[in-house]
Amino acid sequence: MISVERLVVRFPGAARAALNGIDLDVLPGERLAILGASGSGKTTLLRAIAGFVTPVSGRILVDGRVIDTHDAKALRAQRRRIGMIAQSHDMVERLSVERNVLAGKLGAWSAWHALRALVHLTPGERAEAKAILERVGIGDFGRRRTGSLSGGERQRVAIARALAQNPRVVLADEPIASLDEDYARRILELLCRAAEEERVTLVCTLHQPALAHEFFHRVVRLDRGSIGESSPPLHV
Amino acid sequence: MNVLNLAIPVWQTLAMAGAGTLIAVALGAPLAAYIAARAPGARAIYLALGALRAIPDLTLAIFAVVVVGIGPAAGVTALAVFYTAMVGKMFAELLGTVSRPVLESLEATGASKFSVVLFGALPSASTDLLTFGAYAFECAIRASVVVGAVGAGGIGTEIVGSINALDYRRVAVLIAVLVGIVWVVDWFGAQVRRQPLLALAIVPLGVAGLIGSKPVVFAAAHAVKTFAAMWPPVLDARALAALPVAIFETLEIAVVGTGLAALFAIQLGLIAARRFAPAPVAYAVRRVLDVLRSVPEVVVGLILVVAVGIGPLAGALALGIHSAGVLGKLFAESVENVPVAALDALAATGAGSVAIATYGGVPLALGPIVEHTLFRLEWNLRTATVVGMIGAGGIGQALFNSQQTFHYHEMLAYVLITWGFVLSAEALGKRFASTLAP
Amino acid sequence: MHSSRKSFFALAGAGAFAAALPRAASAADTIRVGMIPDAGATQVSIDEKAPLREFLARHMQRLVDLIIPTNYNATVEALGNGSLDFAYLGGLTYLQAHARYGVIPLVQRVSDRAFHSLFITQTDSPLKALADLKGKTFAFGDVNSTSGHLMPYAALQAAGIDADADLKFRYTGSHPATLKAVEAGTVAAGAMDESVYASMMASGQADKNKIRVFYRTPPFLDYVWVARKDLAPSEQFAFATSFLALTEAKNKPILDILRGTKFVRANDGEYNELRRIATKLKML
Numbered sequence: 001m002i003s004v005e006r007l008v009v010r011f012p013g014a015a016r017a018a019l020n021g022i023d024l025d026v027l028p029g030e031r032l033a034i035l036g037a038s039g040s041g042k043t044t045l046l047r048a049i050a051g052f053v054t055p056v057s058g059r060i061l062v063d064g065r066v067i068d069t070h071d072a073k074a075l076r077a078q079r080r081r082i083g084m085i086a087q088s089h090d091m092v093e094r095l096s097v098e099r100n101v102l103a104g105k106l107g108a109w110s111a112w113h114a115l116r117a118l119v120h121l122t123p124g125e126r127a128e129a130k131a132i133l134e135r136v137g138i139g140d141f142g143r144r145r146t147g148s149l150s151g152g153e154r155q156r157v158a159i160a161r162a163l164a165q166n167p168r169v170v171l172a173d174e175p176i177a178s179l180d181e182d183y184a185r186r187i188l189e190l191l192c193r194a195a196e197e198e199r200v201t202l203v204c205t206l207h208q209p210a211l212a213h214e215f216f217h218r219v220v221r222l223d224r225g226s227i228g229e230s231s232p233p234l235h236v
Numbered sequence: 237m238n239v240l241n242l243a244i245p246v247w248q249t250l251a252m253a254g255a256g257t258l259i260a261v262a263l264g265a266p267l268a269a270y271i272a273a274r275a276p277g278a279r280a281i282y283l284a285l286g287a288l289r290a291i292p293d294l295t296l297a298i299f300a301v302v303v304v305g306i307g308p309a310a311g312v313t314a315l316a317v318f319y320t321a322m323v324g325k326m327f328a329e330l331l332g333t334v335s336r337p338v339l340e341s342l343e344a345t346g347a348s349k350f351s352v353v354l355f356g357a358l359p360s361a362s363t364d365l366l367t368f369g370a371y372a373f374e375c376a377i378r379a380s381v382v383v384g385a386v387g388a389g390g391i392g393t394e395i396v397g398s399i400n401a402l403d404y405r406r407v408a409v410l411i412a413v414l415v416g417i418v419w420v421v422d423w424f425g426a427q428v429r430r431q432p433l434l435a436l437a438i439v440p441l442g443v444a445g446l447i448g449s450k451p452v453v454f455a456a457a458h459a460v461k462t463f464a465a466m467w468p469p470v471l472d473a474r475a476l477a478a479l480p481v482a483i484f485e486t487l488e489i490a491v492v493g494t495g496l497a498a499l500f501a502i503q504l505g506l507i508a509a510r511r512f513a514p515a516p517v518a519y520a521v522r523r524v525l526d527v528l529r530s531v532p533e534v535v536v537g538l539i540l541v542v543a544v545g546i547g548p549l550a551g552a553l554a555l556g557i558h559s560a561g562v563l564g565k566l567f568a569e570s571v572e573n574v575p576v577a578a579l580d581a582l583a584a585t586g587a588g589s590v591a592i593a594t595y596g597g598v599p600l601a602l603g604p605i606v607e608h609t610l611f612r613l614e615w616n617l618r619t620a621t622v623v624g625m626i627g628a629g630g631i632g633q634a635l636f637n638s639q640q641t642f643h644y645h646e647m648l649a650y651v652l653i654t655w656g657f658v659l660s661a662e663a664l665g666k667r668f669a670s671t672l673a674p
Numbered sequence: 675m676h677s678s679r680k681s682f683f684a685l686a687g688a689g690a691f692a693a694a695l696p697r698a699a700s701a702a703d704t705i706r707v708g709m710i711p712d713a714g715a716t717q718v719s720i721d722e723k724a725p726l727r728e729f730l731a732r733h734m735q736r737l738v739d740l741i742i743p744t745n746y747n748a749t750v751e752a753l754g755n756g757s758l759d760f761a762y763l764g765g766l767t768y769l770q771a772h773a774r775y776g777v778i779p780l781v782q783r784v785s786d787r788a789f790h791s792l793f794i795t796q797t798d799s800p801l802k803a804l805a806d807l808k809g810k811t812f813a814f815g816d817v818n819s820t821s822g823h824l825m826p827y828a829a830l831q832a833a834g835i836d837a838d839a840d841l842k843f844r845y846t847g848s849h850p851a852t853l854k855a856v857e858a859g860t861v862a863a864g865a866m867d868e869s870v871y872a873s874m875m876a877s878g879q880a881d882k883n884k885i886r887v888f889y890r891t892p893p894f895l896d897y898v899w900v901a902r903k904d905l906a907p908s909e910q911f912a913f914a915t916s917f918l919a920l921t922e923a924k925n926k927p928i929l930d931i932l933r934g935t936k937f938v939r940a941n942d943g944e945y946n947e948l949r950r951i952a953t954k955l956k957m958l
Binding site for chain 1: 360
């Protein structure tokens with residue numbers, strides 16, 4: 001589903017490459033956890049897959065098609081299939097929860113549709129947002145202002161937004177950072193169950209080896225921009 | 237002087253400013269979204285907005301007369317064009333301040349740049365946008381004082397007429413009314429900061445203003461012909477020879493004016509800050525600053541021309557007096573934001589409040605004070621060309637005179653020179669700001 | 675150039691015909707009159723000018739909109755695109771409007787036919803003649819003013835003074851401002867309209883003990899009421915005859931608003947001398 005081939009990423013002025021020749025294949029429906037310390041390149045790898053980072057060399061294929069950051073139109077089409085859950089679960093704080101969930105459909109909407117949805121949501125759209133929110137356990141939160149939510153609640157909204165996108169691939173960047181272990185486990189359960197149900201490929205960066213091995217098919221470790229040890233792939 | 241006599245110009249001023257601001261926001265917001273989305277040609281639009289801002293208000297108003305005829309419509313059009321440029325530019329900058337990760341997370345869904353700006357940047361910056369909209373309205377009220385000259389009426393026309401008639405009592409009353417209006421609008425702006433949706437109250441005012449200022453004609457073909465005839469810009473030998481002096485005078489007006497303003501503003505700002513002076517004194521100085529701030533430069537200039545005569549000094553003083561009000565308020569806020577602990581340390585040495593203010597307040601707030609002053613200098617470089625038209629000299633006067641005598645080729649040349657002025661002042665301001673930024 | 679006399683008779687005929695037709699005043703019929711307040715006139719609240727508007731409305735059987743711009747340039751452009759039907763212009767502005775947009779002169783006050791500019795200075799100043807002004811500071815009024823700029827400029831030139839080279843001059847923007855600048859001593863001398871000078875002296879707005887006149891220009895033509903080029907002749911006629919019918923016995927309040935005693939027909943040909951001067955000085 002995802003093929004990363006000899007990927008090298010170097011940021012301007014940086015002493016060493018952020019990603020230094022990464023090779024990685026993720027199978028359709030596989031759940032892959034990436035472990036690594038801060039600065040090991042985990043976030044950069046996810047951002048490169050989503051086309052936010054232009055590699056120095058090497059390439060990335062998603063669903064057989066190359067991610068080309070110079071072809072804006074093709075990149076947008078690729079991104080529609082990739083749901084992204086960012087580390088700081090960046091929400092538009094001033095918008096309601098349901099609008100933030102429906103923001104997942106922004107790639108499929110025209111700018112006019114977006115403007116209309118900003119001012120007014122149809123009953124159908126409301127119902128859709130509610131259904132997705134129910135799946136992440138906060139069905140009644142639709143009308144709330146996103147800025148007023150707690151960290152864990154935001155994480156659920158971020159997952160709901162990714163689900164609203166109907167993606168083939170979900171990239172989750174430390175979705176359980178700053179959550180206590182009990183809550184972290186619930187979020188991971190939610191994320192993995194949704195991935196299972198939707199038959200979505202899930203790539204997730206984590207800090208906690210124990211949780212990684214418990215919830216994911218395969219675990220790889222990133223160290224200073226290179227793939228270190230890797231658990232054997234599981235056939236799914 | 238009966239009440240109706242005042243009510244009509246007050247209404248004309250509010251209606252003109254309201255209608256102008258409404259159009260400006262309606263046009264400026266999509267332009268800003270376009271610029272913020274970095275769509276093709278965004279840079280060109282951004283530069284064009286800057287060029288529009290280089291045309292003095294009154295010149296714009298006369299251009300508007302060529303298109304929509306004399307009367308309120310011309311005043312509204314001039315304000316709309318000028319503030320569309322201002323709103324477009326500022327909104328684009330405000331949309332640009334929205335946190336990058338939030339926008340990126342929306343881009344990650346495959347959304348177009350426009351959708352991202354609409355769904356992400358617009359709501360995120362909405363408070364700032366509405367606050368700035370209210371501020372633009374306040375500025376438009378001051379500007380309407382000038383553009384009223386094209387038969388749109390309003391307080392400005394009344395003030396000019398009363399000054400020409402040497403009826404200083406009426407001038408004083410009219411200025412008091414203007415100060416009152418600006419106060420109310422200022423108060424309104426403060427409410428908007430707390431409850432941004434209040435800014436929508438300008439909408440009915442703007443709509444009423446628009447209804448009252450229907451264009452008499454719409455002479456599109458005539459306007460195209462007239463504007464095309466202004467091309468190319470030409471300066472004859474005499475005008476070219478006078479150009480260095482004119483540029484120097486404009487610089488002189490701006491620099492001397494800003495310098496004087498900063499000098500007075502430091503002292504007034506320290507007294508006005510709720511920290512050093514006794515509360516009633518601070519309150520009184522604050523109100524004085526409000527008065528200085530609410531009288532537009534051009535009106536100050538018109539009064540000064542009578543009092544101190546014509547020339548760059550009158551222009552510099554006009555900018556200085558108005559800017560002292562603006563800077564005094566900003567300085568007071570900067571000084572108030574200085575950490576209390578630092579000042580307490582000085583107080584512990586037994587220093588008096590004047591010493592604390594001088595050795596503590598000023599040095600600690602120096603960064604913002606310098607920044608505000610430089611921003612004001614940039615602003616005043618543009619305004620120096622505007623007060624030129626009331627006899628202060630410089631490029632502004634040359635531009636105004638060539639327009640008044642229908643030397644439109646020459647006028648266009650001065651507009652372009654002013655544009656160069658405004659652009660370089662902006663670039664200079666940005667440069668200083670970036671050197672100052674930590 | 676058209677012949678005023680001939681067109682006036684044409685106007686008269688058309689007017690007589692038009693007057694025979696009864697007309698209802700409707701909003702679409704509104705006549706728009708631009709009236710710039712010449713210096714010294716008190717601004718101009720609408721109610722002050724109301725009698726004039728009512729008078730015109732009655733005579734022309736139309737709704738009249740009185741627009742009071744404070745800028746000549748805007749007024750001329752408004753005549754150019756038809757957003758004003760009639761306007762009151764200074765001599766120089768008339769020439770500019772005539773050259774650009776072919777406006778038609780209709781009527782003027784008797785006093786407009788023999789205007790004078792005055793050169794004023796402080797009582798104790800050594801200035802005696804125009805030639806003494808060399809190297810001095812000087813104030814003109816509005817750049818577009820006939821009596822505050824064009825004619826004084828021409829008078830200086832006739833006296834061998836090139837204002838651009840020999841004077842340090844400024845534009846004050848209005849006649850009263852010029853007088854105040856001279857009174858305050860911020861300039862050595864200035865040029866202004868005779869009638870404004872007289873009225874400021876009479877009303878005490880100027881200090882008799884501080885100001886003296888040291889030169890008076892020869893007479894010249896100044897203010898005039900004009901119509902836009904393509905306005906129906908019947909309208910032009912109705913407007914002109916309204917003004918010509920004003921008498922001090924019957925219409926004192928209106929004449930006071932207009933600051934005149936009697937109106938006469940205006941004629942473009944009579945502006946030729948002014949036109950020659952303006953062209954020579956590159957103001958046209």
